[in-house]
Amino acid sequence: xxxxxxxxxxxxxxxxxxxxxxxxxxxxxxxxxxxxxxxxxxxxxxxxxxxxxxxxxxxxxxxxxxxxxxxxxxxxxxxxxxxxxxxxxxxxxxxxxxxxxxxxxxxxxxxxxxxxxxxxxxxxxxxxxxxxxxxxxxxxxxxxxxxxxxxxxxxxxxxxxxxxxxxxxxxxxxxxxxxxxxxxxxxxxxxxxxxxxxxxxxxxxxxxxxxxxxxxxxxxxxxxxxxxxxxxxxxxxxxxxxxxxxxxxxxxxxxxxxxxxxxxxxxxxxxxxxxxxxxxxxxxxxxxxxxxxxxxxxxxxxxxxxxxxx
Amino acid sequence: xxxxxxxxxxxxxxxxxxxxxxxxxxxxxxxxxxxxxxxxxxxxxxxxxxxxxxxxxxxxxxxxxxxxxxxxxxxxxxxxxxxxxxxxxxxxxxxxxxxxxxxxxxxxxxxxxxxxxxxxxxxxxxxxxxxxxxxxxxxxxxxxxxxxxxxxxxxxxxxxxxxxxxxxxxxxxxxxxxxxxxxxxxxxxxxxxxxxxxxxxxxxxxxxxxxxxxxxxxxxxxxxxxxxxxxxxxxxxxxxxxxxxxxxxxxxxxxxxxxxxxxxxxxxxxxxxxxxxxxxxxxxxxxxxxxxxxxxxxxxxxxxxxxxxxx
Numbered sequence: 001x002x003x004x005x006x007x008x009x010x011x012x013x014x015x016x017x018x019x020x021x022x023x024x025x026x027x028x029x030x031x032x033x034x035x036x037x038x039x040x041x042x043x044x045x046x047x048x049x050x051x052x053x054x055x056x057x058x059x060x061x062x063x064x065x066x067x068x069x070x071x072x073x074x075x076x077x078x079x080x081x082x083x084x085x086x087x088x089x090x091x092x093x094x095x096x097x098x099x100x101x102x103x104x105x106x107x108x109x110x111x112x113x114x115x116x117x118x119x120x121x122x123x124x125x126x127x128x129x130x131x132x133x134x135x136x137x138x139x140x141x142x143x144x145x146x147x148x149x150x151x152x153x154x155x156x157x158x159x160x161x162x163x164x165x166x167x168x169x170x171x172x173x174x175x176x177x178x179x180x181x182x183x184x185x186x187x188x189x190x191x192x193x194x195x196x197x198x199x200x201x202x203x204x205x206x207x208x209x210x211x212x213x214x215x216x217x218x219x220x221x222x223x224x225x226x227x228x229x230x231x232x233x234x235x236x237x238x239x240x241x242x243x244x245x246x247x248x249x250x251x252x253x254x255x256x257x258x259x260x261x262x263x264x265x266x267x268x269x270x271x272x273x274x275x276x277x278x279x280x281x282x283x284x285x286x287x288x289x290x291x292x293x294x295x296x297x298x299x300x301x302x303x304x305x306x307x308x309x310x
Numbered sequence: 311x312x313x314x315x316x317x318x319x320x321x322x323x324x325x326x327x328x329x330x331x332x333x334x335x336x337x338x339x340x341x342x343x344x345x346x347x348x349x350x351x352x353x354x355x356x357x358x359x360x361x362x363x364x365x366x367x368x369x370x371x372x373x374x375x376x377x378x379x380x381x382x383x384x385x386x387x388x389x390x391x392x393x394x395x396x397x398x399x400x401x402x403x404x405x406x407x408x409x410x411x412x413x414x415x416x417x418x419x420x421x422x423x424x425x426x427x428x429x430x431x432x433x434x435x436x437x438x439x440x441x442x443x444x445x446x447x448x449x450x451x452x453x454x455x456x457x458x459x460x461x462x463x464x465x466x467x468x469x470x471x472x473x474x475x476x477x478x479x480x481x482x483x484x485x486x487x488x489x490x491x492x493x494x495x496x497x498x499x500x501x502x503x504x505x506x507x508x509x510x511x512x513x514x515x516x517x518x519x520x521x522x523x524x525x526x527x528x529x530x531x532x533x534x535x536x537x538x539x540x541x542x543x544x545x546x547x548x549x550x551x552x553x554x555x556x557x558x559x560x561x562x563x564x565x566x567x568x569x570x571x572x573x574x575x576x577x578x579x580x581x582x583x584x585x586x587x588x589x590x591x592x593x594x595x596x597x598x599x600x601x602x603x604x605x606x607x608x609x610x611x612x613x614x615x616x617x618x619x620x621x
Binding site for chain 2: 040044045047048051052054055056057058059061062065073074076077078080119120121123124126127128131133135142146147148149150151152153154155156157158160161176177179180181183184187240241243244247248259262263266274277278281284285288289291292
């Protein structure tokens, strides 16, 4: 963003000024390049509006469908804006047995995954950040390597392991999988946060007579809170969005998580049920939207760009 | 305040003391790492190795089925399986098309967002939203867009008078795969855009200015300044995108479940059906192994060529 603030040369206004720094001085006062630049600007806006349409219209359609009464969903030529908007789809999505219960299941599983991930990742990330071990490199390598393998390879043995432990078809089993799945990245992220806490603070505390546990609790923990929140959010969202493991590992419909219930809803959809389906989908997106809103600056800097795959 | 003055004292411990301390450090490290290491070993490393092994056996669903090592039998069967070949062709087509389109569109958007344009803020937010949506929801969203009666696309075609083009996008043999590819691009573009934008902002501005002084045109500057400095980022993100796309599952499962007539049967969907509809665990695992080998081979070729170009 910093580079955008430094255009030299005469600018005619905030929106129409030359974007590429440097071109301004070269073309100032000469008519031809300026006209060409104006044409270029126009083309840029044309392209940008193309992108906006492509990105936004499907979203607008979801929004619009979720507010449409059944009559408008079956009408021959649907409109972009609902003619008589209604909240009944949301009410229906909530009270509809499967979706309401599935949402509650998802909340439980995601919360448990987030808490457990933070709980076991925190000590490990401290160790990785403060002591030299080869395990740090190994953990990072595992993050990259695990991307490479399709889930089919993992799922069958995982299923067998969980069955042996009596955890197949339970939320506990699902939580364990999600924790393991979120862990490599959570470790990588969290140890970065630990590294940012100056070592001198710990040394000072120990000189002042604090033992290691006290140092951790009084010095490290408070400073690490943003990192812990970020890690918990990341684990929560990965669990919340996850579909494949939940589809395969949970057989009892009453235990299904929200993505699985929504996918099942799709299978039996008629035109009339599109409304509640859209409303349910919209509600299922809210936690991720909150996450992205909170993390936006970090995401924009690219440091977490590998975090959440689509 | 006390740190600087007293730190030397801390270090002035005897050699024996120090090594004892180091040993206790190592124990601490292992104790701290153990809670993380154990679940990863049991539920990630072990299943992976076991899964690779399963690909060389005749494992099947069921409780008391005896599993025996069959060597390359699964792979011989795969070679003769026409469904596998068609699924594989579709998978490669999907992965290449989505990755390339995703990259080109994302690069364009990133370049635009890097400019001083109006509505850039809106575009930045919108560009991230699809990324924030669960894959299942993205699938549902686009089913609504492609819906033959209540869908946005058909209605749009009607309004502009192109009524003849209306079709059941996801149910038609010819349009299903392209339609699904567009969804893949839509869903994956945000992440690529964000990464490329971060890369663009890291391109040193002095280079641009120097090139402009020398009279380089915008295209020349893009070609000779922006692109080379962006190359590492491009290689990294396209590689990752390709892996993710090739292994993707949820999106297409919701959109078409592989249909119509297997026209969108990606390898992951094919393996899923083999494993959990027909119970052929060994065969499905073999398919997974082949997928890994193919992806690694393609990436190796790609990365090697890029490296050679860089030198």
